Amino acid sequence: MVKVMMRIKSSSMYRKTLIPLGARGWPFIGETIDFVSCAYSDRPESFMDKRRRVYGKVFKSHIFGSPTIVSTDAEVSKFILQSDARLFVPSYPKSLTELMGKSSILLINGSLQRRIHGLIGAFFKSPHLKSQITRDMQSYVQESMAKWREDQPVFIQDETKNIAFQVLVKALISLDPGEEMELLKKQFQEFIAGLMSLPFKNIPGSQLYRSLQAKKKMVKLVQKIIQSKRDHGMISMVPG
Structure with a gap:
């Protein structure tokens, strides 16, 4: 199952946009600890599965310092990935962008x-x-x-x-x-x-x-x- 994470750039956008149900977790760290602990367990998909059962196939979270929309819906994910940066611009965790650098192939579109x-x-x-x-x-x-x-x-x-x-x-x-x-x-x-x-x-x-x-x-x-x-x-x- 394709999973896509979309990061919301600003708090104003986060407030004004009609966003899915979900939880933001603890201040600043959000749900990062739960996400990472699941990733290193024998069931890394458990983070997604738990929230999908409660909030649906598309839900909001807060991971690695950023408000995030998570899609576990194949059709939604396909639409996002095929948009060719016209409607959705890829964004990554701050840690990844710091390490890879602004000129990384991941950060150009x-x-x-x-x-x-x-x-x-x-x-x-x-x-x-x-x-x-x-x-x-x-x-x-x-x-x-x-x-x-x-x-x-x-x-x-x-x-x-x-x-x-x-x-x-x-x-x-x-x-x-x-x-x-x-x-x-x-x-x-x-x-x-x-x-x-x-x-x-x-x-x-x-x-x-x-x-x-x-x-x-x-x-x-x-x-x-x-x-x-x-x-x-x-x-x-x-x-x-």
Whole structure:
């Protein structure tokens, strides 16, 4: 079932617009704690199910610092997603926009978004790159399986995430598994942990603060890796 969250931009709009039934929860944090706790449980859909039974397929809430309209209705969600930013403009939690940046593909709309999607698609459709990704994936799967032991459990989701990360990093910056890859993965895991968190970016110790610090470390590490490859003639320079 498709679920869409629409964020209401201002309190005046929230008051004047005819909005669905629902609850706003606690001041500022709203229903964020309940939403996150359900997301990490064995029934992540329970947050939606509980409110859908009480308020209907479309209901209001307050998540990650923003008033939110949640749609669990397939037809409503389809209409919203196909509006091409004419009637509905995509909006995301403050934590996600802080981490991804204003120029992220998530935050642009219309023709520019389609153009960037096309460029990214063309990059990954390159026959040479597809061949390389296939070889790398096979190699990393074999390396992962070689470490499995009969007396130890194998967590397929974790193994799959690790292999996918290795393949993408190799495709994007030509980095092989090793110490730098592990350091990059550690910072990446800290980074994505803050994508759905309370927007306390200036409070040391908060998840968003830690994720922003991890992003800075990732950028520096990637710049260092790319510069090192350039210095050793491993990346061809394109004239400006």
